Amino acid sequence: MVSRKIEILVGFFVSLGVLALVMLALNVANTSIGSNGETYTLKAKFENIGSLKVRSPIKVGGVVIGRVTNISLDKSDYLPVVAMEISKDYSNFSETTAVNILTSGILGEQYLGLNPGVLIGESDADDELNDLFGQEKLKILADGDFITDTKSALVLEELIGQFLFNQGGE
Amino acid sequence: MSQNIVEIKDVTFTRGERVIYKNMSFNVPKGKITAIMGPSGIGKTTMLRLIGGQLKPDAGDILFDQQSIPKMSRKILYQVRKKMSMLFQSGALFTDMSVFDNVAFPIREHTSLNEELIRIIVLLKLELVGLRGAKNLMPSELSGGMARRAALARSIALDPDLIMYDEPFAGQDPISMGVLVKLIKSLNNVLNISSLIVTHDVTEVMSIADHVVILADKCVIGEGSPQEILKHESPLVQQFLQGLSDGPVPFHFEAQDYTKDLLSEQSEGEYQ
Amino acid sequence: MIAVWQRLGKSTLERFSSIGRATSLLLGSLFSMPNIKKGTPLLIKQLYYVGFLSLTIVIVSGLFIGMVLALQGYTVLQGYGAEGSLGPLVALSLLRELGPVVTGLLFAGRAGSALTAEIGLMKATEQLSSLEMMAVDPLKRIIAPRFWAGMISMPLLALIFSAVGILGAHLVGVNWLGVDTGSFWSIMQAEVSFEKDILNGIIKTVVFAFLITWIALYRGYDCIPTSEGISNATTKTVVQSSLAVLGFDFVLTAIMFSS
Numbered sequence: 001m002v003s004r005k006i007e008i009l010v011g012f013f014v015s016l017g018v019l020a021l022v023m024l025a026l027n028v029a030n031t032s033i034g035s036n037g038e039t040y041t042l043k044a045k046f047e048n049i050g051s052l053k054v055r056s057p058i059k060v061g062g063v064v065i066g067r068v069t070n071i072s073l074d075k076s077d078y079l080p081v082v083a084m085e086i087s088k089d090y091s092n093f094s095e096t097t098a099v100n101i102l103t104s105g106i107l108g109e110q111y112l113g114l115n116p117g118v119l120i121g122e123s124d125a126d127d128e129l130n131d132l133f134g135q136e137k138l139k140i141l142a143d144g145d146f147i148t149d150t151k152s153a154l155v156l157e158e159l160i161g162q163f164l165f166n167q168g169g170e
Numbered sequence: 171m172s173q174n175i176v177e178i179k180d181v182t183f184t185r186g187e188r189v190i191y192k193n194m195s196f197n198v199p200k201g202k203i204t205a206i207m208g209p210s211g212i213g214k215t216t217m218l219r220l221i222g223g224q225l226k227p228d229a230g231d232i233l234f235d236q237q238s239i240p241k242m243s244r245k246i247l248y249q250v251r252k253k254m255s256m257l258f259q260s261g262a263l264f265t266d267m268s269v270f271d272n273v274a275f276p277i278r279e280h281t282s283l284n285e286e287l288i289r290i291i292v293l294l295k296l297e298l299v300g301l302r303g304a305k306n307l308m309p310s311e312l313s314g315g316m317a318r319r320a321a322l323a324r325s326i327a328l329d330p331d332l333i334m335y336d337e338p339f340a341g342q343d344p345i346s347m348g349v350l351v352k353l354i355k356s357l358n359n360v361l362n363i364s365s366l367i368v369t370h371d372v373t374e375v376m377s378i379a380d381h382v383v384i385l386a387d388k389c390v391i392g393e394g395s396p397q398e399i400l401k402h403e404s405p406l407v408q409q410f411l412q413g414l415s416d417g418p419v420p421f422h423f424e425a426q427d428y429t430k431d432l433l434s435e436q437s438e439g440e441y442q
Numbered sequence: 443m444i445a446v447w448q449r450l451g452k453s454t455l456e457r458f459s460s461i462g463r464a465t466s467l468l469l470g471s472l473f474s475m476p477n478i479k480k481g482t483p484l485l486i487k488q489l490y491y492v493g494f495l496s497l498t499i500v501i502v503s504g505l506f507i508g509m510v511l512a513l514q515g516y517t518v519l520q521g522y523g524a525e526g527s528l529g530p531l532v533a534l535s536l537l538r539e540l541g542p543v544v545t546g547l548l549f550a551g552r553a554g555s556a557l558t559a560e561i562g563l564m565k566a567t568e569q570l571s572s573l574e575m576m577a578v579d580p581l582k583r584i585i586a587p588r589f590w591a592g593m594i595s596m597p598l599l600a601l602i603f604s605a606v607g608i609l610g611a612h613l614v615g616v617n618w619l620g621v622d623t624g625s626f627w628s629i630m631q632a633e634v635s636f637e638k639d640i641l642n643g644i645i646k647t648v649v650f651a652f653l654i655t656w657i658a659l660y661r662g663y664d665c666i667p668t669s670e671g672i673s674n675a676t677t678k679t680v681v682q683s684s685l686a687v688l689g690f691d692f693v694l695t696a697i698m699f700s701s
Contacts, residue, residue: 006490013494017598020605021640027627028533028608029636057632064632222575251577262572276576279480279583 038088039066040143044099044112049080050153051110052101058084058112065090068112084112094118094138095145101153110153117149174233175200175332175364176221181230183213183220190216192388193230198332198381203358203365205375208385209410214368215259217385218334221366222256223247235331252280254332255325259340261317263309263324269296270305273324280328295323298360299353315346319353326357332364333357339371347371351378372411376400384410464660471585471659484587492553492588493595497602499552500545504603507544508610511535515611516619525621529630532611533604537634537643538699539691541604546650546687549596550680554658557588558679561662562672570663585659592655593648600647642698649690654683 049071058066066086074081084099096117103110118138141147176198183191190213198204206214219225220232223239232239234250242250255276263272273292277283283291296302299319309317318338325333335354339347355378358365369375376382382399384392384407392399392407399407408414425431515531561584564570573580608630615621634640658679665675 007486009494010486010489013489013497013595014598016497017601020598020601023605024537024601024608024640025636028537028630029634029640055635219571224571224574248577248579251575254575256572256575258568258572260567262568264569265567276578279576279578 488591504606508607530633566667596651
């Protein structure tokens with residue numbers, strides 16, 4: 001009862017719809033880091049987070065390795081705590097890692113820049129080196145750990161204020 | 171086994187505030203042509219819908235083959251409906267299918283016959299109504315009379331026990347009316363089915379009916395063979411059969427006194 | 443005073459009974475046993491009428507809306523030297539809002555009104571009654587395939603709308619206004635997330651499809667079978683489903699995108 005022409009046109013319509021979904025999924029959306037990859041969470045406490053937002057990217061040398069998942073205020077000292085979801089592919093940050101709030105361009109969005117610090121290799125050679133120098137073994141940051149070395153966001157008003165203060169002092 | 175295919179027993183039916191039937195009873199005998207006649211607006215079509223189970227009476231019972239229609243579950247009602255069919259006033263052909271597919275529709279829906287067999291049945295039915303040549307036309311290409319004949323072919327597709335005709339002659343020219351009258355008569359004899367015709371075309375239906383029921387005033391006012399009805403003593407029946415403009419059914423719609431109405435100064439509504 | 447109360451009560455009762463009839467229509471068509479062999483051709487036919495025939499209007503509007511977004515967005519973003527953000531601006535507006543909503547409005551006007559008019563006319567020409575008398579359930583035969591066709595077509599149409607809109611924006615932004623094609627796509631990819639934006643957009647369209655198809659089918663099935671009744675029902679379909687789309691869009695946006 002249904003003619004061939006109608007069947008073909010409906011097939012065309014459905015495949016066009018699927019094609020649109022595939023195009024949107026692959027070309028438009030960011031599917032590389034998402035729910036499919038396993039992640040772990042690190043935390044960091046800042047003086048001031050500026051305009052950092054949930055879902056702001058976390059970058060190492062410009063490469064996105066994760067996203068901010070939560071921003072809250074620590075009730076004991078009233079400092080903001082940022083939770084960072086980082087891909088499991090990059091799971092060997094040492095405790096010397098530093099995290100800065102950076103801005104892309106002058107008016108661009110803010111993101112977190114991770115500075116890996118001393119890297120921890122996987123071979124035993126480093127352990128021997130460490131033993132040699134009598135150095136304490138560096139801990140690897142695990143899920144839920146705090147990054148202690150943080151640098152807050154640059155707030156333009158504070159910068160200008162400091163500048164004026166310095167001018168006045170001269 | 172009873173001689174009646176449909177029995178209407180003390181049926182009362184109201185629509186909103188309006189009483190359509192009050193304690194109406196009549197029978198439709200098996201294997202015969204029964205005509206229900208009456209002035210327009212009396213609810214003749216409603217009677218067919220009651221028999222078809224599309225509406226439920228407020229009181230009373232309707233028996234089809236000794237089974238009570240209003241008390242049936244939906245599932246059984248759908249089973250019973252396969253044994254009856256209805257020819258609607260407009261024909262009600264499916265406008266998106268050809269005549270062939272329209273006639274094949276009930277067969278395809280209710281049986282699992284293969285297409286070759288369906289083709290044979292459909293052509294048989296179309297031949298009966300004389301429309302075998304029109305099988306590939308769309309309903310919009312048919313004249314009113316042809317559409318009704320095509321619909322008739324569709325309604326006999328599943329060989330029902332009862333066919334109900336809703337105003338089959340309304341708006342037909344004399345030739346197609348004659349064709350339809352002949353068709354109804356011959357189908358009834360050839361297929362050995364019962365027919366129930368709702369109409370107000372007195373002369374046409376009196377020529378083929380075996381049993382006549384005349385409705386007026388919410389109930390049956392006359393019932394019997396055409397000869398008995400013609401000799402019926404009720405003035406209402408006579409007025410209807412002879413088409414007199416005034417009589418027990420008044421020419422004027424109920425209104426207040428004529429002179430009073432003309433002289434009253436009250437304006438009836440702002441039409442300007 | 444009592445007359446006012448009476449009118450209020452009457453209209454409330456009518457509203458409730460209308461909702462009740464609409465619900466029973468929905469349940470009757472959804473929970474009827476589908477017959478795969480007979481149902482599939484019906485569904486395909488309706489997919490053609492409801493989906494394929496809406497394709498032109500959706501593609502053309504998607505293209506133009508994407509192009510206009512690119513033109514407007516470019517003028518504003520250029521002021522901040524942020525032309526690179528044109529990609530995410532267009533993509534996010536289309537995926538989150540314009541895709542579902544505009545497709546919904548077009549779908550209501552194109553397919554919804556056609557469904558109402560078709561079913562209304564079927565009722566007026568006694569085709570629905572005649573189906574019933576042939577022991578064929580019109581809810582199964584007429585309503586259910588149209589309902590599912592709407593539910594399948596509309597999300598596909600919205601996806602096509604968004605995709606075409608982004609291509610249109612690319613045409614205007616990159617080919618005419620000179621935004622760098624690399625930054626157009628890469629910033630878009632960095633900003634758009636599959637599950638947050640695309641999936642939420644799809645959920646929205648599914649909800650809209652449900653609302654529009656339901657309203658359209660109910661209005662047709664419940665209309666007064668005269669030419670005036672059908673025209674009223676068609677108008678009601680377009681007005682009510684458009685309002686429903688906009689209203690539910692607000693509610694869904696509030697649930698989905700407010701953190």
